[in-house]
Amino acid sequence: MRKGKIVINEDRCKGCFICISQCKVKEIEKSNKVNKYGQVVVEFKNLGKCNACTLCAISCPDAAIEVYEIIEEKV
Amino acid sequence: MKEKIIYKKPDSLTDINFSYCPGCGHSTVHKIIAEIVDELNLREKIIGVAPVGCAVFAYNFWNFDVSEAAHGRTPAVATAIKRVLPDRLVFSYQGDGDLASIGMAEIIHTANRGENITVIFINNTNYGMTGGQLAPTTLLSQKTTTSPYGRDAKNYGYPVKMLELLSPLEGVKYLERVKVTDAASVIKAKNAIKKGFTYQMQNIGFSMIEVLSSCPANWRKEPVEANKLIDEEIVKVFPLGKIKDIK
DSSP states (O other), X not given: OOEEEEEEOTTXXXXXXXXXXXXXXXXXXXXXXXXTTSOEEEEEOOOSOOOOOOHHHHHOTTOOEEEEEEXXXXX | OEEEEEEOOOTTBOSSOOOSOTTOHHHHHHHHHHHHHHHTTOTTTEEXXXXXXXXXXXXHHBSSEEEEOSTTOHXXXXXXXXXXXXXXXEEEEEEHHIIIIITHHHHHHHXXXXXXXXXXXXXXXXXXTTTSBOOTTOOTTOOBTTBTTOOOHHHHOOOOOXXXXXXXXXTEEEEEEEEOSSHHHHHHHHHHHHHHHHHHHTTOOEEEEEEEOOOXXXXXXXHHHHHHHIIIIIHHHSOOEEEEEOO
């Protein structure tokens, strides 16, 4: 299974939590942080279950999520 | 270990944050239009026309040419731009108060003339910007600030189904209704808008895509619940899918 990670742009996140409802592996959760506009933002849990499916990023209204695929190099 | 970026904010969006409420469908539609512009490499070729309403600041968010029009007159301005610059791709972006109420005359005549433009119609069943008043598209028994006991057909009439209204007109070539409540529906909406743009590039004629969008602030709901309301209730009144496709 491919591995991935997401990076959340906290200045763009408005805390609608649609990404949490879309994530199939429950890798995103509500954080305790507040951004400069006073919105509660989400955070990436990084449990190693993310498979870079991009569902969270596609459904994010504010384009606040970047998705990376992690490619392990063969030795 | 290498990291390969597979999804990022489209380049056709500026760094200015959207002025929309959290979870608003306008933001999603802005994003997918910007993605299509990037994918089809249209940034120097496309001209949008922004409406009056929540999306009035659309020209701040898109990194391509956007004009502004008086309330409801977006299709008329888009017609003018398309006739003067026929090699450009022109789209009109409108909300339901703008298109179905004050701009009803403009949209019907533009459609009837079969102007070669694409109209993107955001239907959130109320006047979002001014505080959630009753719009022509408000559902029966839906409570708004100007129908506090719910819309009843005797006083306010029935919700206007714009696509069904326009479909008999001969100038109209492509009509589709989509929603943007989850990742799958966002992809479908993107394909529909892309098809509208492609038809315009092939000089096929007038196309309109209606997007059922949530308005969490005025519906007094959490964004996820508001999306659920679209999935369960609103699609029964405004059925999804192609209403007309000439091809």
